[in-house]
Amino acid sequence: MFTRIWSWFCSLKVAIVLASLATAIAIAGSLLMQFNPQVFAGLDNYSFLDWQRSFGHKAPLLSSWFYLTGVMVLLLAANTLCCFIDWLLRFRSRWRKTGEYLIHLGFVLVVIAYFWGSFAGDRAHLSLRTGEVQPLPTQPGYFLRLDSIAPVIGTSGRPIDLLHNISVLHGDSIISSTTLHANTPLFINDATIVASGSDQQIIGFNVILPDLGYAADLTPGAIIRLNETTDLRVNAIHSDANNAYVNLTLFIAGETVWQGWYSSQQPVAAPLRQAGFNPIIRRPLLLATSELTINHDPGLRIASIGSILLTLGVVVALFSFYAKRRRGDRPEIR
Amino acid sequence: MSPTIQILLLKGAFFAYLLATTLSLIQTRRPSLRLQRITLLFFIGAFTLHTACLLGRWIVAGYLPVTNLFSTQFFFSWTLAATYLYFELRYRIQASGLFVIFLTLLLLASALPRDPAIPPLIPALDTPLFTLHIIFSFAGYALFAMAFSLGVLYLIQERLQTVLLPNLSELRKMNEEAIFLGFALFTLCMVFGSIWAQVAWGYYFSWNIKSVWSSIVWMFYGGMCHAKFVRRWQGRGYAWLSIAGFGVVLFTYLGIGLLMASNHPLE
Numbered sequence: 209m210f211t212r213i214w215s216w217f218c219s220l221k222v223a224i225v226l227a228s229l230a231t232a233i234a235i236a237g238s239l240l241m242q243f244n245p246q247v248f249a250g251l252d253n254y255s256f257l258d259w260q261r262s263f264g265h266k267a268p269l270l271s272s273w274f275y276l277t278g279v280m281v282l283l284l285a286a287n288t289l290c291c292f293i294d295w296l297l298r299f300r301s302r303w304r305k306t307g308e309y310l311i312h313l314g315f316v317l318v319v320i321a322y323f324w325g326s327f328a329g330d331r332a333h334l335s336l337r338t339g340e341v342q343p344l345p346t347q348p349g350y351f352l353r354l355d356s357i358a359p360v361i362g363t364s365g366r367p368i369d370l371l372h373n374i375s376v377l378h379g380d381s382i383i384s385s386t387t388l389h390a391n392t393p394l395f396i397n398d399a400t401i402v403a404s405g406s407d408q409q410i411i412g413f414n415v416i417l418p419d420l421g422y423a424a425d426l427t428p429g430a431i432i433r434l435n436e437t438t439d440l441r442v443n444a445i446h447s448d449a450n451n452a453y454v455n456l457t458l459f460i461a462g463e464t465v466w467q468g469w470y471s472s473q474q475p476v477a478a479p480l481r482q483a484g485f486n487p488i489i490r491r492p493l494l495l496a497t498s499e500l501t502i503n504h505d506p507g508l509r510i511a512s513i514g515s516i517l518l519t520l521g522v523v524v525a526l527f528s529f530y531a532k533r534r535r536g537d538r539p540e541i542r
Numbered sequence: 543m544s545p546t547i548q549i550l551l552l553k554g555a556f557f558a559y560l561l562a563t564t565l566s567l568i569q570t571r572r573p574s575l576r577l578q579r580i581t582l583l584f585f586i587g588a589f590t591l592h593t594a595c596l597l598g599r600w601i602v603a604g605y606l607p608v609t610n611l612f613s614t615q616f617f618f619s620w621t622l623a624a625t626y627l628y629f630e631l632r633y634r635i636q637a638s639g640l641f642v643i644f645l646t647l648l649l650l651a652s653a654l655p656r657d658p659a660i661p662p663l664i665p666a667l668d669t670p671l672f673t674l675h676i677i678f679s680f681a682g683y684a685l686f687a688m689a690f691s692l693g694v695l696y697l698i699q700e701r702l703q704t705v706l707l708p709n710l711s712e713l714r715k716m717n718e719e720a721i722f723l724g725f726a727l728f729t730l731c732m733v734f735g736s737i738w739a740q741v742a743w744g745y746y747f748s749w750n751i752k753s754v755w756s757s758i759v760w761m762f763y764g765g766m767c768h769a770k771f772v773r774r775w776q777g778r779g780y781a782w783l784s785i786a787g788f789g790v791v792l793f794t795y796l797g798i799g800l801l802m803a804s805n806h807p808l809e
Contacts, residue, residue: 238755238758362662526726
């Protein structure tokens with residue numbers, strides 16, 4: 209009884225049926241995916257579980273093919289693993305098929321790693337300003353600091369790449385400094401950090417104050433002396449497509465006399481105007497930011513072992529294929 | 543290597559392939575050992591010119607130039623020619639490989655009017671993983687094209703029983719070999735592509751339609767490598783599977799590249 213069940217688990221025909229079903233469902237599903245970008249376009253930005261929580265559960269019919277394919281691939285991996293174990297038990301008589309069975313094991317490991325990573329992994333996005341330190345998501349105790357960003361200029365004179373100089377801190381100490389750019393990620397434990405782009409954040413505004421005859425930078429925390437007794441503190445800034453907003457506090461002789469928002473599209477509040485604050489915005493003050501993608505994949509090491517086994521298996525299988533051909537060891541025609 | 547020399551080599555290769563094909567066709571009507579040898583010599587000559595052009599472009603560029611439509615057509619045609627030559631030298635397949643030679647000619651003919659200038663390599667492609675991914679991908683595709691051709695010929699031979707084609711046993715053997723080698727090389731293409739994705743994007747599998755279909759191709763041919771052990775699928779069934787598999791390959795290479803938005807555009 210057990211032998212029969214085991215034979216069924218190891219069955220070649222079962223493997224072919226499962227592979228055919230997985231292929232057929234994936235063909236149909238891939239087309240659903242292509243024509244429903246509102247559901248599937250962001251798949252690569254999330255771990256599978258997070259995507260399912262955010263998008264997949266809202267479209268259960270459209271995303272059902274994932275589960276069907278997943279079940280087929282898992283069953284196929286189980287069948288492949290049984291075949292591998294069965295081969296291992298008869299290794300002495302079937303060692304010539306080592307290459308093929310390394311491919312089997314490699315496939316099983318990659319499938320396990322992918323499922324593990326999809327359900328236990330996490331993908332995060334981090335926007336890091338120059339000089340800023342932020343904790344590394346998914347890796348407690350680790351911090352990232354962006355030291356600088358520099359463009360790489362191509363022969364056409366256009367920037368073709370960006371060098372993101374990053375320091376990794378563990379606690380208070382810097383443990384490494386590295387440059388992220390195209391095809392050069394940073395690996396920390398089972399997290400892969402990739403520079404996915406860059407941006408510029410408005411951190412303030414450079415303004416001219418005509419009544420006072422000088423220019424000033426309105427950045428959070430800055431204090432601007434308007435006259436001997438009057439100071440203006442910048443609390444916060446905000447901007448949208450057309451407007452600049454600055455939250456200010458006006459002090460006269462150390463006493464708060466006014467606090468509120470200055471907007472570039474609104475008349476200046478009377479107390480500010482009377483104190484000589486009638487600014488003309490010259491330009492926003494920009495600070496480069498690195499857009500980082502952090503992919504925490506606990507299955508990555510297993511997937512790496514799987515890919516090594518696949519490669520090794522192919523090489524061994526190619527050698528043994530020609531050896532088998534020389535011996536005439538191949539299936540015969542009816 | 544100057545563009546003029548490249549074009550000369552390319553045209554030389556094209557006309558030598560054309561001549562070899564014509565001789566192959568003549569041979570189907572008037573088989574002769576001498577003609578067979580001359581055909582092979584022309585084919586080897588064409589392939590040598592083709593290879594010289596490829597190596598020259600590779601040396602000039604400093605990387606395997608397969609970053610635009612001209613280059614991919616050029617490189618794919620080279621892998622097809624190499625596949626034909628492998629089977630010709632190993633099995634003397636002659637006219638059985640005509641489909642693959644026609645495909646080589648078609649790709650070269652469509653590449654010839656295009657600009658052969660080598661574009662500067664963008665940093666995203668500046669990695670040996672890209673080179674390995676491309677080489678194994680096109681080598682796999684070329685072998686699947688050969689398997690398709692052999693599958694069609696198997697069905698023809700089954701019906702016609704002609705002496706112009708190898709016997710069924712030989713055709714089946716070659717078909718299995720093409721599928722196995724194609725699957726092996728395509729596996730390496732997938733492995734190197736996944737490693738490249740990991741270092742470029744931070745994950746080794748993207749839910750992009752090209753990646754999904756590449757997995758489908760891999761799974762399909764993986765299934766075929768097993769199907770040869772099932773009596774029902776041997777012979778005719780295997781031939782039909784080779785034909786269906788090439789349909790999947792064509793959609794993955796051309797259909798997705800030309801008709802759909804993907805991270806593997808053809809142009």
